[in-house]
Amino acid sequence: MKWSTLSIFVAASVVSAQTYKRLGTCPSLGCIFPPDQTDFYAGAYFDIRLEVHSPVNGTEAFKNGEIDKDFTLCVQKGDGPCEDVTKFFTVEDSKLDTWTFSYYEDLFARDAGSASVVNVASKGYRALALDEPGMYTAHLKYHQTMETVAHWLVREPAPERKAKNAIIFIGDGMTQPMITAARMIAHKSINGRYQSLMQMDQMEHLGHQMTHSIDSYITDSANSASALFTGHKTTSGALNVYVDSSRDSFDDPKYETVAELFRRKRGGAFGIVTTADVVDATPAAMCAHTRERGESAGIVYTFLNGASGDMGLNSTLAWPTSCEQPDVLFGGGAQAFLPGPESPNGTDFYQAFAKEGYNIIHNNTQLQGVDLEKKTLGIFSKGIMSQWLDRHIYPESLKGRKNSPLGDDSDALDQPGLKDMTLKAIDILQNRQKDSGKGWLMLSEGASIDKMMHALDYDRALGELLELDDTIRATIAHLKEIGELDNTLIVVTADHGHGFDVYGSVDTKYMAAQTDPRKKRDAIGIYGESGLSGYTVAKGSSPNNNTIVVGSGGPNFPVQWDPRYTFAGGMAAHPDIREGWQVNKTGIRKTVVSSDDGYVANPNDQPEGIEIDGTIPDENSSGVHSLTDVSVFASGPGGEAFRGVYNSIDVFFKVADALGLGAPSPESQ
């Protein structure tokens, strides 16, 4: 399948996320991608895209939009000579391309429909690399007298590899307030001392990373995962490309991911495990290169065939590095694999993967008995996988979902959990590289921490967080068992936050008994009245009871999920909602219903609770991401580098350095 065939299925969106700005990383009229302030990993591939803007109208109007075709780029290492880009990188010059895009300068312009139009001249250079550490500057000269300078830093890579394997756990949207809340509901505290702890609490190294986007301080999961996996931040919604102003969402300038680099430099095994669709932003960020995270057909195509080269960028050269055909690909999202109207040329991707030698599995029974020799595609539900809380505590709610990965409208009742998938993935990766010494790299994502926080379903979100913690605990035990613990870097982090915190307790019995909405609020106990966790005692027990018991979910999970005294928690950002702080026993909470007036509170959600006005635009049906730095927990070889406070991009550099992917000689890699 040629890429150009696929691209007809791609809905080209006109320069997304441009409200307030022409192009996020390009405040001047001359744009260099990678932009000013970029750090590079020595030897990793990246594309260069140049754009010269000529705004036709609006506050930046320039010479009636007259296009400049005579711009030049020279690149300089340190104080050395500034050489033309073609000479500096020894590449052929790019052909010149031109196009036009438009954007709104602010919300008033949007309401008035007054778009600002910009004419563009552009060139592009495919798959370059900077091998030598040091400072570089790139000088773009345009519009006769104008100049844009980008300062680039190629960091000194670690001289040798420390870790044979690496596993990156992502708790999507997981903040410290959530980890604290999960500890509180799952671990018993007696007189101020926790009798057991989260596995994350016990990791050897602690750090914080800053999650902001390249051009906005709140990020989405695509951009943040790109930063974590490549060392390059980008714009919200983009996967491993800098966002240019052209229409095609697959032709933006790329940069290499840790998975591509690991495969190219080491040739080890590679796997992805997620509780989301496998084409969702975080797993896709290991392999895909597109401005539009929603391009699921293109992302499946990339998993199978790699990122095609014939995608514009004024170049016919192929993107020469790829993590196509990962050894393990486990998660949900069958709708991207099944033949149907959204599948390119009606392709059945299960068949296409099988044809490439993949073992295809669809439930936990098959997973448990899986052949460890083969590449394995495990797709376990139609959309995102079911949550821990439903699978373990409220299994009745799994019925009637018609979410079988086979697309036959039956229920996917035999889904594995994150722990099942992760442990089996380790076995397959280990088996596929065992004697080579090449090691393996793996992503394991607890995706629905984020998805349930979006739904304001705090119980399910914390259940997913506890499942992630349980998975990390089991992974450490399993790696120890197979003798790989000391060879394996383990990193646990998140990609962004949600502004959630707990602030008290709720006497749900008292709240239900009141009719006056203001009186209902009296059920909320703050400070000392918050009391102790009702989740860690047996049904009907007082939170003050010091007996340690285990619930049906096992140790390290709540004993009960619907105690009389629940926690009062919430978000800074949410639509209109009703809140009663009670677990939803029938599946994911549905907080809103659509109305002529945008989304409004669902009157059937939390009927015994109170109403709270929304704090975000009413076209949003869910909570949204937040700014906070997120925690990083690490152990194993190279783990000590994860201490302290740093930018999200540093996670990539630290992982790559632990794996020795920039080491000068192949021997030390």
Place this chain on the structure above:
Amino acid sequence: MKWSTLSIFVAASVVSAQTYKRLGTCPSLGCIFPPDQTDFYAGAYFDIRLEVHSPVNGTEAFKNGEIDKDFTLCVQKGDGPCEDVTKFFTVEDSKLDTWTFSYYEDLFARDAGSASVVNVASKGYRALALDEPGMYTAHLKYHQTMETVAHWLVREPAPERKAKNAIIFIGDGMTQPMITAARMIAHKSINGRYQSLMQMDQMEHLGHQMTHSIDSYITDSANSASALFTGHKTTSGALNVYVDSSRDSFDDPKYETVAELFRRKRGGAFGIVTTADVVDATPAAMCAHTRERGESAGIVYTFLNGASGDMGLNSTLAWPTSCEQPDVLFGGGAQAFLPGPESPNGTDFYQAFAKEGYNIIHNNTQLQGVDLEKKTLGIFSKGIMSQWLDRHIYPESLKGRKNSPLGDDSDALDQPGLKDMTLKAIDILQNRQKDSGKGWLMLSEGASIDKMMHALDYDRALGELLELDDTIRATIAHLKEIGELDNTLIVVTADHGHGFDVYGSVDTKYMAAQTDPRKKRDAIGIYGESGLSGYTVAKGSSPNNNTIVVGSGGPNFPVQWDPRYTFAGGMAAHPDIREGWQVNKTGIRKTVVSSDDGYVANPNDQPEGIEIDGTIPDENSSGVHSLTDVSVFASGPGGEAFRGVYNSIDVFFKVADALGLGAPSPESQ
């Protein structure tokens, strides 16, 4: 002045915070304080209080409330013999005391006025110590057949001192989401890279501590500061005592603070600096011992005379350790010093401190020229000190506050900031111990981070946080200058959180132009639409402008506080409010007004914003604390111990160990 004279001024409150529980740390009918799970620092003093409860009615009614006077306590080291408490500690037996208290079992009982009554028999033992590390058990036998066992651990202290001096910075209520927001408004990011960083970001060691109370998962600042400064958690509202059920709020069983221990073991200099009243919870927690943090007269008395012994506990023995007469005591809160109806016997505490040799100062001019030889009391305003934002950006708002520390209803316009106070305090402490080698211990608190978060005045809260960060930066520079940096442990942490986070930006111009409340919400930009910080560019500039400029507040503070594009942030917990995300230029924001229906939104606050319903009981006029773990940043000798995730009490142990306060020989101390 005898304590018994003072105690008439003390409003005895009947067993606070007992909704849902009889006595937080005592789920059985026999209570041992220190309770089960207590950790001790070798050689530090603590009281023992025993209580045997006989509930007269309610769900725990027992033998019609018949009192048991024949209870016994024996204490056992490891597997050794269990010896009667008098023998084990070689103390005289306590006389027996009895009393009665009542509480409500839940909110229904409260509404019905159905109190549960409990008869109590009690003994107490003053100022004991456990010198030898190891496990101990205390066995209380009562009601013939019942037994309560407390497991106690005396931790192995560090064998020698590492740090000569220690400074503990507390950002009251400061969470990672706030630090992240402060970084965003004060430091310029270009293409995803901050061009400067917070000082906290650059500290050598990072940790997290868990802030929960001994008997509730949300804490207040008294209990949390007690934990940080003594290694003992207690109940919300209590300072350095376990909360017993007796009426007197000064007779609860005490434990020694790091300041008392440092003075007793080392004899070094000691100082307290805060932007709150000096009798407020956090500074009081260095010295005071009372169940009621609001007992300001008793706390001033303690600062002057020490914690008196004649305070019940069935003992006439004095509490033998004290941090009375600190070398430096700087902050606000003149109302606790001025003679008046609340001052014991009409005492003028300024005079009383002067009589003990104190230099008394009241403004920044006096502070800058202060005599470094003398003990110094600096009280700079009537209540809490004015905020950085008003002092530096909106000084007009300081007028008319009638907050002079002299109590003459003039305005305190010449107040020092936290940085001024902290640097001068270091000079005094350094000067007063200079040649002794005994070193100094100091608390510096940015108190109004918390107070402004309570007021939901996020701008002022972040201003205070940035002032704290600026103070830490200046402290490091100053310690380096005077040659003490390598001798000084620096610890920065918080005592609890507020559930605040930032989730987007607000086009305040667009919001103001809309009249429909739902349309106003369209002004909020989320994800990529949040854009870049409007606070780090010059007035009228676009957030995308990459020029680095400095505002009137200096570097490391916002360039402007009222950009067109402000941040959208908020709280999980708040009263009914109006929110427009604009800086309040006339002093602290007033979000609510009182009504027959409890507190409701102030119609004059943020008039261009939207209304948001409250999420806490409507008798609360402010936001409340949250659960989240808080960050710890440390540098200097002993700083490496602050890495990782731990309980709040561990902060005390780590500080005490760095200072060598449990070291076996005086030489190594």
